[in-house]
Amino acid sequence: MSDDFGQEQAIRKLAPGKLVIASHNPGKVREIAALLGPFGIEPISAASLDLPEPEETGTTFIANAELKAMQAADLSGLPALADDSGLCVEALDGDPGLFSARWAGPTKDxxxxxxxxxxGVEAKGPDAGHGAYFICALALAWPDGHVEAFEGRIDGTLVWPPRGDQGFGYDPMFVPYEHDISFGEMDPDAKHAMSHRAKAFDKLVAAVF
Structure with a gap:
């Protein structure tokens, strides 16, 4: 057993070089690649390696991120970073949550x-409120099975109709608290500075770089 496994809570450092981004979502790949830019990392998308998309059977965001990262690391022989994220709507008891991508169907609509x-929110009536939050879990896995995981969250409110054509996914209907524009209207650099993914990434950077 290596020292990395023998030391409880040990954080393994990531060396500069190739890193698989274990996602087939072009928007996520772009955001993660931009966040990795300053650290001497050469991002490679899972799609470019023809890696399969695993079935997301985890019951938490972190479990799904770890599943995706470990499969990509095992198949590629390289360290791999995976994201699992979703929109949690308070009026819908946290849905779509883990199933955020699946609500868009096979065509990602x-x-x-x-x-x-x-x-769904409107059906709950005027007292349901429009509070929501995004969660992002990041998992970094190595081919030997070692994995580190980090989670970030940002709270806000839903708006309708959707606003803006920046970002991806549910971004156009989400306005973070203390802001008056949606993620869909926000300059990508501004979103990268404060999003759920950025918060999870800040934790990852502090730990592994």
Whole structure:
């Protein structure tokens, strides 16, 4: 057993070089690659390596991120970083949550998914409120099975109709607290500075770089 496993809570450092981004979502790959830019990392998308998308059977965001990262690291022989994230709507008891991507269907139709979310909130009546939050879990795995995981969250409110064509997914219907524009209207650099993914990434950077 290596020292990395023998030391309880030990954090393994990530050396500069190739890193698989274990996602087939171009928007996520772009955001993660931009965040990795300053650290001497050469990001490679799972899609470019023809890696399969695993079935997300975890019951938490971190479990799904770890599952995806470990499979990509095992198949590629390289360290791999995976993201599992979603929109949690308070009026919908946390849905779509872990199933955020699945609500968009096989064609990744997020216009449909946003409409489904809004219809569900409206059906709850005027007292349900529009509070929501994004969660992002990041898992970094090595081919030997070692994995580190980190989670970030940002709270805000839902708006309708969706606003802006920046970002991806549910971004156009989410306005973070203390802001008056949606993630869909926000300059990507501004979003990268304060999003759920950025908060999780800040924790990862502090630990492994």
């Amino acid at each position: 997020f216009a449909m998914a946003m409409q489904t979310v809004w219809d």
